[in-house]
Amino acid sequence: xxxxxxxxxxxxxxxxxxxxxxxxxxxxxxxxxxxxxxxxxxxxxxxxxxxxxxxxxxxxxxxxxxxxxxxxxxxxxxxxxxxxxxxxxxxxxxxxxxxxxxxxxxxxxxxxxxxxxxxxxxxxxxxxxxxxxxxxxxxxxxxxxxxxxxxxxxxxxxxxxxxxxxxxxxxxxxxxxxxxxxxxxxxxxxxxxxxxxxxxxxxxxxxxxxxxxxxxxxxxxxxxxxxxxxxxxxxxxxxxxxx
Amino acid sequence: xxxxxxxxxxxxxxxxxxxxxxxxxxxxxxxxxxxxxxxxxxxxxxxxxxxxxxxxxxxxxxxxxxxxxxxxxxxxxxxxxxxxxxxxxxxxxxxxxxxxxxxxxxxxxxxxxxxxxxxxxxxxxxxxxxxxxxxxxxxxxxxxxxxxxxxxxxxxxxxxxxxxxxxxxxxxxxxxxxxxxxxxxxxxxxxxxxxxxxxxxxxxxxxxxxxxxxxxxxxxxxxxxxxxxxxxxxxxxxxxxxxxxxxxxxxxxxxxxxxxxxxxxxxxxxxxxxxxxxxxxxxxxxxxxxxxxxxxxxxxxxxxxxxxxxxxxxxxxxxxxxxxxxxxxxxxxxxxxxx
Amino acid sequence: xxxxxxxxxxxxxxxxxxxxxxxxxxxxxxxxxxxxxxxxxxxxxxxxxxxxxxxxxxxxxxxxxxxxxxxxxxxxxxxxxxxxxxxxxxxxxxxxxxxxxxxxxxxxxxxxxxxxxxxxxxxxxxxxxxxxxxxxxxxxxxxxxxxxxxxxxxxxxxxxxxxxxxxxxxxxxxxxxxxxxxxxxxxxxxxxxxxxxxxxxxxxxxxxxxxxxxxxxxxxxxxxxxxxxxxxxxxxxxxxxxxxxxxxxxxxxxxxxxxxxxxxxxxxxxxxxxxxxxxxxxxxxxxxxxx
Numbered sequence: 080x081x082x083x084x085x086x087x088x089x090x091x092x093x094x095x096x097x098x099x100x101x102x103x104x105x106x107x108x109x110x111x112x113x114x115x116x117x118x119x120x121x122x123x124x125x126x127x128x129x130x131x132x133x134x135x136x137x138x139x140x141x142x143x144x145x146x147x148x149x150x151x152x153x154x155x156x157x158x159x160x161x162x163x164x165x166x167x168x169x170x171x172x173x174x175x176x177x178x179x180x181x182x183x184x185x186x187x188x189x190x191x192x193x194x195x196x197x198x199x200x201x202x203x204x205x206x207x208x209x210x211x212x213x214x215x216x217x218x219x220x221x222x223x224x225x226x227x228x229x230x231x232x233x234x235x236x237x238x239x240x241x242x243x244x245x246x247x248x249x250x251x252x253x254x255x256x257x258x259x260x261x262x263x264x265x266x267x268x269x270x271x272x273x274x275x276x277x278x279x280x281x282x283x284x285x286x287x288x289x290x291x292x293x294x295x296x297x298x299x300x301x302x303x304x305x306x307x308x309x310x311x312x313x314x315x316x317x318x319x320x321x322x
Numbered sequence: 323x324x325x326x327x328x329x330x331x332x333x334x335x336x337x338x339x340x341x342x343x344x345x346x347x348x349x350x351x352x353x354x355x356x357x358x359x360x361x362x363x364x365x366x367x368x369x370x371x372x373x374x375x376x377x378x379x380x381x382x383x384x385x386x387x388x389x390x391x392x393x394x395x396x397x398x399x400x401x402x403x404x405x406x407x408x409x410x411x412x413x414x415x416x417x418x419x420x421x422x423x424x425x426x427x428x429x430x431x432x433x434x435x436x437x438x439x440x441x442x443x444x445x446x447x448x449x450x451x452x453x454x455x456x457x458x459x460x461x462x463x464x465x466x467x468x469x470x471x472x473x474x475x476x477x478x479x480x481x482x483x484x485x486x487x488x489x490x491x492x493x494x495x496x497x498x499x500x501x502x503x504x505x506x507x508x509x510x511x512x513x514x515x516x517x518x519x520x521x522x523x524x525x526x527x528x529x530x531x532x533x534x535x536x537x538x539x540x541x542x543x544x545x546x547x548x549x550x551x552x553x554x555x556x557x558x559x560x561x562x563x564x565x566x567x568x569x570x571x572x573x574x575x576x577x578x579x580x581x582x583x584x585x586x587x588x589x590x591x592x593x594x595x596x597x598x599x600x601x602x603x604x605x606x607x608x609x610x611x612x613x614x615x616x617x618x619x620x621x622x623x624x625x626x627x628x629x630x631x632x633x634x635x636x637x638x639x640x641x642x643x644x645x646x647x648x649x650x651x652x653x654x655x656x657x658x659x660x661x
Numbered sequence: 662x663x664x665x666x667x668x669x670x671x672x673x674x675x676x677x678x679x680x681x682x683x684x685x686x687x688x689x690x691x692x693x694x695x696x697x698x699x700x701x702x703x704x705x706x707x708x709x710x711x712x713x714x715x716x717x718x719x720x721x722x723x724x725x726x727x728x729x730x731x732x733x734x735x736x737x738x739x740x741x742x743x744x745x746x747x748x749x750x751x752x753x754x755x756x757x758x759x760x761x762x763x764x765x766x767x768x769x770x771x772x773x774x775x776x777x778x779x780x781x782x783x784x785x786x787x788x789x790x791x792x793x794x795x796x797x798x799x800x801x802x803x804x805x806x807x808x809x810x811x812x813x814x815x816x817x818x819x820x821x822x823x824x825x826x827x828x829x830x831x832x833x834x835x836x837x838x839x840x841x842x843x844x845x846x847x848x849x850x851x852x853x854x855x856x857x858x859x860x861x862x863x864x865x866x867x868x869x870x871x872x873x874x875x876x877x878x879x880x881x882x883x884x885x886x887x888x889x890x891x892x893x894x895x896x897x898x899x900x901x902x903x904x905x906x907x908x909x910x911x912x913x914x915x916x917x918x919x920x921x922x923x924x925x926x927x928x929x930x931x932x933x934x935x936x937x938x939x940x941x942x943x944x945x946x947x948x949x950x951x952x
Contacts, residue, residue: 130523152523153522153525153526153527153528156522156523156524156525157525161524162523164520168517168519169517169520170516170520173512173513173516180509181510181512181513181524181526182524182526185510189506190510194504194505194508194509195509235524236524239525380752431934431937434937434938435941438696438754438755438896439892439941441754441755442696442892443933443934443937446885446892446930446933446934447930453924453927454927456923457924457927569762569763572759573759608773608774608778609770609771611766611767611769611773612766612771612774614763614770615766616767618759618760618762618766619744619760619764619767622756622759622763623744623747623748623760626748626752626756
């Protein structure tokens with residue numbers, strides 16, 4: 080399988096702390112890859128480095144074989160790499176449809192056109208339907224419950240039909256029924272050709288859903304393999320217990 | 323962002339019709355003069371609102387573009403003949419365009435910062451512009467000022483053409499704001515205001531979008547400055563780059579409601595006559611500054627959201643019952659699980 | 662070369678006084694994320710007070726620091742409680758900037774009514790005295806002003822590092838929520854902090870009138886420089902403000918000598934912009950974490 084995302088020798092220091100230490104791994108295309116590790120292992124920092132929210136001290140990031148010279152959120156999103164955040168981020172005062180319409184990635188020639196064109200609205204409603212949020216389509220996003228906001232956020236990162244979606248703790252703070260919904264959506268989207276890199280703490284979910292599983296510890300890759308392999312790895316156990 | 327209802331368009335047209343008719347109905351020169359200043363500030367506040375109200379970036383440097391537009395008009399007609407009649411008004415669009423273009427590098431520098439730092443940097447840029455006006459004597463004649471063309475309008479209705487020119491610029495500002503708000507550009511600007519990092523992460527070109535809004539806003543401000551220069555017939559650096567114009571503009575937008583279409587206009591309608599009154603009563607002793615100060619403090623402490631949002635919140639409360647809270651998660655999922 | 666060194670010395674002496682004014686401004690921002698645009702007006706207010714004390718009671722301006730500073734400390738606390746405390750929310754910083762600007766206008770108006778817009782200067786008998794040290798001229802008042810500023814800054818630093826109040830202040834600057842959870846009374850800290858900020862303006866202002874002619878409108882020139890200094894140093898960093906003030910002092914002095922005095926204020930702004938292009942958070946500022 081070809082690697083959609085490759086990370087080579089990524090290093091990031093914050094003051095005296097080395098958050099990410101010569102970290103290398105790859106995310107094969109068409110997979111749901113998990114990025115796990117004990118607290119402080121550098122998972123979110125790796126996410127931030129890959130998506131342009133922090134600049135690496137050394138190392139590089141490759142997307143679909145091409146080196147990403149200076150990762151930048153806007154450019155990466157337009158190249159098909161989007162992400163969600165630990166605390167679900169949406170546009171509070173906009174309606175759900177407007178949230179999705181804003182996430183469409185317009186070319187410059189389109190900025191004079193109507194904010195939400197009929198085709199934009201159709202596509203937004205379609206996506207809201209898939210997330211079971213259709214009846215809230217014209218409500219303000221601020222009025223949603225936390226779980227609904229997480230679903231909305233997930234929907235927004237799909238609007239521009241990305242190739243790779245980075246999910247930062249998609250089920251954190253969410254009730255079990257919603258976890259099931261999210262898991263089902265991820266599977267369905269993978270069937271349609273999307274690749275996922277998921278940071279997660281919910282180990283049951285990771286074991287069910289993800290393959291491969293990449294384990295980070297102290298900022299570098301500790302283990303990589305399918306769920307059973309990783310689970311049986313004594314060094315992984317040490318890392319979690321020792322942390 | 324739905325299509326603008328006919329009632330709204332009609333209401334707007336009515337307002338401008340009333341504005342346009344005003345100087346033909348009222349003949350007392352001092353009243354029309356207040357009208358000129360009111361519409362001038364309405365234009366400035368609306369232009370400011372086009373950037374700061376939509377993006378949430380509070381710019382404290384916009385008054386610099388007022389001064390740039392003023393100098394641009396005066397200096398142009400020192401080298402080009404034709405001033406004195408209506409020609410300077412026809413040149414205004416060019417001045418707007420020029421100011422807009424000049425604002426781009428300034429905006430690009432300022433937009434590297436966020437929030438309060440942005441406010442301070444834009445304020446710094448304002449002071450820089452004022453210093454340049456004083457120091458670049460070759461171009462601006464420094465503290466001696468630059469003469470603008472001498473208008474040849476009749477004395478009896480002298481203020482009228484300037485009043486109408488200001489109304490024209492205001493109309494342009496309001497129309498621009500309305501158009502942008504209903505367009506994709508407006509949607510993107512709102513996204514920037516709501517959560518800029520989220521906007522970037524879904525691929526919105528936030529820098530470009532902010533620059534466009536800033537340039538349009540600056541251009542409109544420059545046009546107001548151009549009319550003002552012609553009205554006063556002389557441009558001095560301390561009046562072209564006047565901190566009082568800066569803070570007055572911002573506070574009128576706040577008072578009326580920034581981020582709304584008519585808020586800044588309302589703010590100017592309320593504050594300018596009040597300011598002019600204070601100026602005439604206390605102008606000699608400088609105590610008018612204390613009057614301004616008191617009014618500004620009251621606005622900021624008690625009405626920071628502004629008139630329009632407060633009114634519309636009240637209207638909403640009257641119009642329909644408070645919306646039901648969104649159903650708790652468990653409810654939906656239980657329904658689905660049951661189906 | 663001689664001129665450059667002379668200018669540098671002068672710049673350092675001036676920078677010391679700016680450092681004092683700026684330290685209060687940046688400290689207040691650090692504590693409660695408020696930009697006190699009236700800091701310049703407070704300096705001018707103190708200058709006028711000191712001028713009057715000198716004119717009426719022949720109180721030496723450097724001694725008047727002891728009188729003017731406590732008075733303006735109390736004024737500062739009152740301002741915070743009455744005008745600033747209620748400004749909260751996401752736009753609190755911008756609203757407080759606007760309200761302190763309004764207060765600055767009020768101060769300017771009152772001072773104009775009392776003293777008119779003529780320029781004043783406090784001129785004690787030693788105003789023109791200068792010493793010759795190694796071939797360089799050192800103006801006595803500038804040296805005294807620098808010494809006074811340095812002493813007060815030292816006092817401030819001792820207060821911040823060694824006292825209980827200082828620890829509460831630093832905790833609030835670093836993490837307001839944690840500080841409150843640990844029992845710091847944030848209302849009290851804010852009021853006192855604002856008072857301290859105003860005091861630095863007062864102390865500097867008492868001697869400012871000896872160094873420069875001033876009128877009620879001078880606060881704009883001052884605040885524009887002070888804002889550049891605190892942003893350059895990094896908002897909230899007192900050490901940064903001091904360093905930035907010294908840099909600005911030297912730069913403007915050299916520009917005045919080598920190019921022209923009319924460009925000296927402008928040079929503040931150029932330095933600021935140049936640094937911001939490379940380091941938007943200022944020299945010692947912390948890059949706010951976005952995600």
